Amino acid sequence: MTDSYLPRAEYEFSEHPIGSEQVDPDPIVQFRIWFEKEARSGERDGNRMALATADDAGRPSVRMVLLKQFGTDGFLFFTDYGSRKAIELEQNRHAALLFHWPRLQRQVRIEGAVDRVSREISEHYFSLRPRTSQAGASVSRQSEPLLDRDRFESEVRNLGGGSEPIPCPESWGGYRLVAERFEFWQGQPGRTHNRIVYLPGGDGWQRSELQP
Ligand SMILES: Cc1cc2nc3c(=O)[nH]c(=O)nc-3n(C[C@H](O)[C@H](O)[C@H](O)COP(=O)(O)O)c2cc1C
Numbered sequence: 001m002t003d004s005y006l007p008r009a010e011y012e013f014s015e016h017p018i019g020s021e022q023v024d025p026d027p028i029v030q031f032r033i034w035f036e037k038e039a040r041s042g043e044r045d046g047n048r049m050a051l052a053t054a055d056d057a058g059r060p061s062v063r064m065v066l067l068k069q070f071g072t073d074g075f076l077f078f079t080d081y082g083s084r085k086a087i088e089l090e091q092n093r094h095a096a097l098l099f100h101w102p103r104l105q106r107q108v109r110i111e112g113a114v115d116r117v118s119r120e121i122s123e124h125y126f127s128l129r130p131r132t133s134q135a136g137a138s139v140s141r142q143s144e145p146l147l148d149r150d151r152f153e154s155e156v157r158n159l160g161g162g163s164e165p166i167p168c169p170e171s172w173g174g175y176r177l178v179a180e181r182f183e184f185w186q187g188q189p190g191r192t193h194n195r196i197v198y199l200p201g202g203d204g205w206q207r208s209e210l211q212p
Pocket residue numbers: 048061062063064065066067077078079080083084085086142143
């Protein structure tokens with residue numbers, strides 16, 4: 001046994017404690033309040049989130065993706081429909097999202113079921129992406145083995161350098177996660193953190209607190 005452990009960062013816990021009465025009754029509204037505060041904190045990429053999926057044997061996998069929209073209809077992200085995450089989502093629609101906003105000592109966990117968005121939405125978002133990203137997404141068969149990196153790069157360069165519009169690949173598009181559970185975590189000194197959970201109940205959502 002060794003007494004060498006990685007150090008814990010010393011945070012300043014400056015955010016006020018939250019209780020289930022201080023948060024909005026609607027978890028999407030509460031998410032928007034926190035999301036906007038994170039954006040104002042000067043942190044870039046507050047929309048990055050970990051996406052956890054599991055295959056049909058229940059084996060989990062997780063990776064970062066970017067949130068592109070959210071609202072009552074769900075949390076939208078885009079990816080390759082042939083990727084590992086997509087294959088797992090076809091096997092098992094249940095997934096989890098995790099946001100960590102360390103400056104504000106906050107974490108948001110969202111769980112729910114995922115569906116593909118319409119082709120129209122995928123094509124529309126794809127058309128707004130920079131040409132270099134369009135070229136990369138068109139050439140890449142995400143999560144398949146890369147056998148020849150030089151060839152891959154030159155295909156991306158050739159497509160990106162052309163002038164023809166790059167169509168949205170059939171195998172690329174969006175997913176929307178419709179939330180069935182939210183947890184908002186606010187760090188507090190002395191490990192007295194706040195945890196507010198929202199679950200469907202009554203006509204909307206029921207809130208409760210968990211021990212930290
Ligand atoms: C900050 C960050 C954002 C990312 N955003 C996306 C994204 O929006 N969509 C995507 O397909 N991959 C994104 N990636 C790459 C994924 O983490 C991952 O490598 C890729 O999707 C393949 O994952 P898979 O093999 O589990 O399907 C991002 C990576 C990072 C670090």
